[in-house]
Amino acid sequence: MKWNIGNKIGGLIVFAILSFAVLGSLSYLTIRDLNTSVKMSTHTYEVIQTNDLIISYMKDAETGQRGYIITGEDEYLKPYQAAKAKIYETMDQLKELTKDPGQQQILAGYLSLIDAKFAELQETIELRTEEGFEAAQKVVITDKGKAIMDNFRKLSSDFDNCELDLMEIRDNKMNDDANT
Numbered sequence: 001m002k003w004n005i006g007n008k009i010g011g012l013i014v015f016a017i018l019s020f021a022v023l024g025s026l027s028y029l030t031i032r033d034l035n036t037s038v039k040m041s042t043h044t045y046e047v048i049q050t051n052d053l054i055i056s057y058m059k060d061a062e063t064g065q066r067g068y069i070i071t072g073e074d075e076y077l078k079p080y081q082a083a084k085a086k087i088y089e090t091m092d093q094l095k096e097l098t099k100d101p102g103q104q105q106i107l108a109g110y111l112s113l114i115d116a117k118f119a120e121l122q123e124t125i126e127l128r129t130e131e132g133f134e135a136a137q138k139v140v141i142t143d144k145g146k147a148i149m150d151n152f153r154k155l156s157s158d159f160d161n162c163e164l165d166l167m168e169i170r171d172n173k174m175n176d177d178a179n180t
Contacts, residue, residue, distance in 0.1 A: 046097060064080025064082075068128060113155065
């Protein structure tokens with residue numbers, strides 16, 4: 001078959017349309033993957049921020065306990081009470097945000113440490129209320145509460161490191177998607 005000018009122009013138009021369709025499809029898929037990668041990176045920051053909130057609540061609880069032990073004034077218990085009211089709800093949020101088995105295992109350890117810390121805090125608060133400063137001080141200087149918080153901080157650091165490892169994988173994927 002002999003190609004005349006009309007057939008050649010028609011062939012070029014079909015080729016151009018097919019090329020644009022292929023390039024458009026590839027661009028769409030790449031942008032979709034890039035958007036997914038960006039969402040996962042944003043998710044990582046949300047997980048880390050939620051973890052930081054839990055640590056902040058633990059510190060608030062300790063601050064309230066410490067202030068009450070020193071002064072005996074109920075006003076100083078407000079940070080403790082607020083933290084106790086929010087921490088378990090925030091833990092539930094963190095569980096929902098994470099699906100990685102390593103992180104879920106760390107969160108199980110979190111709960112036991114949170115329970116232990118609040119039991120220790122409550123014990124010293126009750127001792128201060130019922131028996132006075134010296135009785136509460138005796139429990140505080142055993143460093144039981146400090147040991148719990150040290151373990152909690154270690155677990156928190158492990159949790160963040162696990163999330164940062166996931167973020168590195170996600171960032172590499174995002175960079176690959178962007179380069180594509």
